[in-house]
Amino acid sequence: MTQRDQFGVEQTTSDPQAARHFDAALSKLLTLNNDPLAEADRALGSDPGFAMPHVLKGLANVLGTDPSQHAAARQSLAAAKALTGAQPVGRDLSHVAALHSWLGGHFPDAVAQWENILIDHPHDALAMFAAHQADFLLGASSELRDRVARRLPKLDTGSPLRGYYEGMYAFGLEETGDYARAIKVGIRSVESDRRDAWAIHAVAHVHEMTHCLEEGENWLRSRVEDWDTDNFFAIHNWWHLALYLLDQERWQEVLDLYDQRIRRNDSAVVFDLLDASALLWRLKLCDVDVGQRWSRIAALWDPHIDDAWYSFNDMHAMMSFVGAGQFEQARRLIARLRETALGSLPNAGMTRSVGLPVSEALLAYGEGRYGAAVNLLVPVKAIAARAGGSNAQRDVIGWTLLAAAGKSAQRELEREILNERLALKPNSVVNLAWSRRLGGPAPLEPLP
Numbered sequence: 001m002t003q004r005d006q007f008g009v010e011q012t013t014s015d016p017q018a019a020r021h022f023d024a025a026l027s028k029l030l031t032l033n034n035d036p037l038a039e040a041d042r043a044l045g046s047d048p049g050f051a052m053p054h055v056l057k058g059l060a061n062v063l064g065t066d067p068s069q070h071a072a073a074r075q076s077l078a079a080a081k082a083l084t085g086a087q088p089v090g091r092d093l094s095h096v097a098a099l100h101s102w103l104g105g106h107f108p109d110a111v112a113q114w115e116n117i118l119i120d121h122p123h124d125a126l127a128m129f130a131a132h133q134a135d136f137l138l139g140a141s142s143e144l145r146d147r148v149a150r151r152l153p154k155l156d157t158g159s160p161l162r163g164y165y166e167g168m169y170a171f172g173l174e175e176t177g178d179y180a181r182a183i184k185v186g187i188r189s190v191e192s193d194r195r196d197a198w199a200i201h202a203v204a205h206v207h208e209m210t211h212c213l214e215e216g217e218n219w220l221r222s223r224v225e226d227w228d229t230d231n232f233f234a235i236h237n238w239w240h241l242a243l244y245l246l247d248q249e250r251w252q253e254v255l256d257l258y259d260q261r262i263r264r265n266d267s268a269v270v271f272d273l274l275d276a277s278a279l280l281w282r283l284k285l286c287d288v289d290v291g292q293r294w295s296r297i298a299a300l301w302d303p304h305i306d307d308a309w310y311s312f313n314d315m316h317a318m319m320s321f322v323g324a325g326q327f328e329q330a331r332r333l334i335a336r337l338r339e340t341a342l343g344s345l346p347n348a349g350m351t352r353s354v355g356l357p358v359s360e361a362l363l364a365y366g367e368g369r370y371g372a373a374v375n376l377l378v379p380v381k382a383i384a385a386r387a388g389g390s391n392a393q394r395d396v397i398g399w400t401l402l403a404a405a406g407k408s409a410q411r412e413l414e415r416e417i418l419n420e421r422l423a424l425k426p427n428s429v430v431n432l433a434w435s436r437r438l439g440g441p442a443p444l445e446p447l448p
Contacts, residue, residue, distance in 0.1 A: 007159070022040065025043060051096070055080050058099045065137065080092075105345040114127045149169060175205075200223055290323075308336060334356075402434070
């Protein structure tokens with residue numbers, strides 16, 4: 001006997017209470033709300049033979065890209081395997097296989113397995129959540145959009161799942177430049193569930209990319225109770241608000257936001273360290289004094305030097321080491337990245353093509369070798385998506401290239417990179433200030 005979850009998918013438990021707790025865990029994961037793991041444990045307390053709560057716990061621990069959580073994920077994987085081992089086929093077994101692949105570093109294999117689940121079970125929200133997060137981590141922009149688009153026609157208009165899928169779809173539309181549709185779909189998703197922090201974040205991305213800073217600030221501030229209360233994605237949305245302020249050179253407000261919100265809990269969570277490092281590095285590129293803030297972030301990145309798991313993290317760890325002036329740690333990380341680049345797993349390829357050259361460029365920038373930083377970044381800029389992340393996150397590479405070109409007196413390159421940025425954001429205070437320092441005219445209207 002089975003139970004159907006809130007989206008109509010059969011779950012291999014006969015216990016209604018276990019199914020309700022799994023539903024609660026799934027809802028919290030979809031909205032990035034605390035604490036899906038506790039709800040999964042309650043489901044297991046009701047039915048210890050229910051495999052999918054173990055899978056959900058495993059996914060929650062691996063998709064955060066922090067290898068320190070892998071031991072817990074492996075425990076969840078082992079428990080799920082023990083419960084599904086006698087099954088020759090089945091959706092649960094496919095979920096277990098996908099989790100196994102991701103933990104082994106075979107990222108595309110895991111994505112392929114989640115996609116196979118969705119072909120037969122388009123309402124499987126856990127498979128969609130996992131695949132969508134993987135697409136984000138791998139920089140697969142078109143799949144952020146298209147994987148969801150393949151399933152939306154299969155959902156009833158009134159289905160509660162539709163709103164969550166549309167929040168994911170909005171992010172995919174934004175990452176592929178379809179901003180008008182992205183904001184429309186994203187707002188509709190939030191209207192479906194105001195707690196959906198991922199959909200709120202998708203709309204925030206649109207405001208960032210279209211340079212609608214006042215609208216973006218109003219959007220996030222007006223909904224702060226929806227995404228900041230009991231939500232493990234809150235710091236990232238505060239980071240987006242900080243980007244709006246930074247682009248207007250509201251430096252003190254950015255620093256206050258960093259201290260009071262982004263680093264309010266001194267979090268050691270890798271996703272939170274990414275945001276802190278990326279913000280401080282942008283401030284550094286704008287010659288803003290951040291005081292001693294770098295040292296604490298560098299200390300928290302130090303245990304991750306040997307992770308060799310996800311090169312996007314490595315680049316941000318390098319920002320912190322360079323920002324803190326801790327060049328010994330920076331060189332240790334470079335040595336580890338060079339070893340990683342010799343491997344055969346997907347992260348080795350990500351490291352070879354983007355992670356290593358960007359990290360070497362960041363170190364060169366910190367050491368005053370600005371020409372070397374330029375030479376390393378120019379060929380990487382166009383392929384940076386291979387290392388994962390969003391357009392807004394990867395923009396730090398372009399910022400660094402612009403600053404390095406300026407500091408190495410490569411004026412033509414500096415002007416060309418600035419022209420590129422002005423074409424996208426002609427009213428950006430930061431861009432216009434940079435143009436004035438160059439002594440050249442800035443376009444007053446967007447290029448056609």
